[in-house]
Amino acid sequence: MKMNKDSKKLLVVEDDPGLQKQLRWSFDNCEVIVASDRESALAQVRRHEPAVVTMDLGLPPDPDGASEGLATLQQILALTPDIKVIVLTGNQNRANALKAIDLGAYDFHQKPFDASVLNLIVDRAFYLHQLQRENRKLLQSCSASPISDFITGDPNMIKICQQIERVASSDVTVTLLGESGTGKEVLAKALHQLSNRKKKRLIAVNCAAIPETLLEAELFGYEKGAFTGAAKQTPGKIELAQEGTFFLDEVGDLPLSLQAKLLRFLQERVIERVGGREEIPMDVRIVCATHRDLRAMIGSGTFREDLYYRLCEISIPIPALRDRVGDAILLAHHFKNQFYAKEKRQSLNFSQDALDAIDSHHWPGNVREIENCIKRAVIMAEGPQITAEDLGLQPANVSSQPATLREARDKVECETLVKALARVDGNIARAAELLGVTRPTLYDLMNRHGLK
Numbered sequence: 543m544k545m546n547k548d549s550k551k552l553l554v555v556e557d558d559p560g561l562q563k564q565l566r567w568s569f570d571n572c573e574v575i576v577a578s579d580r581e582s583a584l585a586q587v588r589r590h591e592p593a594v595v596t597m598d599l600g601l602p603p604d605p606d607g608a609s610e611g612l613a614t615l616q617q618i619l620a621l622t623p624d625i626k627v628i629v630l631t632g633n634q635n636r637a638n639a640l641k642a643i644d645l646g647a648y649d650f651h652q653k654p655f656d657a658s659v660l661n662l663i664v665d666r667a668f669y670l671h672q673l674q675r676e677n678r679k680l681l682q683s684c685s686a687s688p689i690s691d692f693i694t695g696d697p698n699m700i701k702i703c704q705q706i707e708r709v710a711s712s713d714v715t716v717t718l719l720g721e722s723g724t725g726k727e728v729l730a731k732a733l734h735q736l737s738n739r740k741k742k743r744l745i746a747v748n749c750a751a752i753p754e755t756l757l758e759a760e761l762f763g764y765e766k767g768a769f770t771g772a773a774k775q776t777p778g779k780i781e782l783a784q785e786g787t788f789f790l791d792e793v794g795d796l797p798l799s800l801q802a803k804l805l806r807f808l809q810e811r812v813i814e815r816v817g818g819r820e821e822i823p824m825d826v827r828i829v830c831a832t833h834r835d836l837r838a839m840i841g842s843g844t845f846r847e848d849l850y851y852r853l854c855e856i857s858i859p860i861p862a863l864r865d866r867v868g869d870a871i872l873l874a875h876h877f878k879n880q881f882y883a884k885e886k887r888q889s890l891n892f893s894q895d896a897l898d899a900i901d902s903h904h905w906p907g908n909v910r911e912i913e914n915c916i917k918r919a920v921i922m923a924e925g926p927q928i929t930a931e932d933l934g935l936q937p938a939n940v941s942s943q944p945a946t947l948r949e950a951r952d953k954v955e956c957e958t959l960v961k962a963l964a965r966v967d968g969n970i971a972r973a974a975e976l977l978g979v980t981r982p983t984l985y986d987l988m989n990r991h992g993l994k
């Protein structure tokens with residue numbers, strides 16, 4: 543990764559004019575900006591947004607201590623959490639150097655400084671900063687989800703989000719099928735938000751959370767005196783969703799007795815309150831969700847087939863998190879950023895073993911599990927890094943860090959050669975033909991991959 547001098551801005555925070563000059567001369571491959579106290583350092587950070595800072599901890603008014611330096615460090619990091627600060631300390635000052643690292647400094651170097659070593663450290667810091675920036679760009683472009691608060695980069699899931707976008711504006715009944723914690727509720731809300739009904743209400747009822755005896759009154763409402771305790775006329779949840787969207791969550795848990803009543807409502811678009819005679823015409827859009835296998839339930843006689851077809855005018859299967867490529871890490875970054883902003887922590891990143899562990903974990907609880915796991919880790923992590931241990935996850939056996947593109951290509955190339963050679967029983971001319979290369983090229987390739 544080559545960067546030109548102009549793109550490498552280094553801020554030198556140093557109060558001694560002699561050292562300032564010396565440091566300026568030491569870095570001839572970057573643009574050096576200087577500051578001699580906290581105030582000017584912060585002003586320069588705001589103005590130039592340098593990627594790397596070298597900083598003397600002994601700044602005025604505390605040139606012999608480290609209090610001013612550490613305070614400056616904290617403010618710089620609060621302003622730009624990604625900045626790489628290298629702390630310069632006196633020989634006796636190891637404790638303060640470690641304190642600085644604990645606060646989020648990138649590295650430290652002892653005075654009197656060694657220009658060539660310091661240059662190496664600074665270069666590495668620029669490199670890391672650049673990598674992190676590119677990584678973030680990549681993450682942003684990966685998250686191509688058309689539904690703004692639904693994070694995904696998985697091509698299959700993106701297609702599903704696009705389907706949801708498309709059906710949102712129509713009035714068809716949509717049923718979202720998927721494991722618990724896959725985001726069905728988020729998607730149901732998106733269906734409402736993206737529809738023409740968004741100015742009206744979205745009312746949700748979770749069939750699994752309400753006892754069977756109360757569910758009918760909850761859904762359809764009741765008249766005064768309909769049953770003991772029915773003190774006044776009360777509209778049901780469906781009625782409250784008039785002109786809006788009604789979300790029936792865990793519809794697979796709806797008891798058979800109510801399935802008939804729901805079917806009637808879906809067919810005739812009227813409701814009758816419990817104990818009432820009046821038919822109330824309804825204009826609502828219905829969205830359902832369930833983690834149950836409704837077809838299997840039809841087979842076992844616990845779900846009505848006619849209701850199934852009414853509900854699943856369009857059914858959308860939502861894949862489990864483990865089936866979405868790359869999403870676990872994308873979501874981990876998303877939740878980490880969300881929670882760490884709330885916790886007001888300085889700077890917090892995942893260690894390599896944490897990323898490997900996230901990638902290889904099975905996530906049986908899907909997005910909800912990852913959300914809780916990251917929330918806990920942000921609170922538990924002691925330093926500027928979240929480790930696999932903070933996540934409470936098993937470290938991965940093998941690093942799942944992506945191979946370079948070259949490694950990936952090499953692997954596929956080698957496998958293709960082996961397969962082609964096997965298919966033609968080692969006949970070079972025919973293998974070359976099959977692979978669409980000349981014989982000399984094939985020999986070269988075989989040599990490169992050590993194939994005989």
Ligand SMILES: Nc1ncnc2c1ncn2[C@@H]1O[C@H](COP(=O)(O)OP(=O)(O)OP(=O)(O)O)[C@@H](O)[C@H]1O
Pocket residue numbers: 691692693694720721722723724725726727728729831833909910913
């Ligand atoms: N792709 C996503 N991006 C960001 N947050 C998500 C995503 N998917 C789910 N979440 C969050 O994960 C949690 C669980 O999602 P949600 O409640 O929508 O799942 P569900 O499928 O309805 O689960 P259940 O069937 O158990 O009710 C919520 O806090 C939700 O905000």
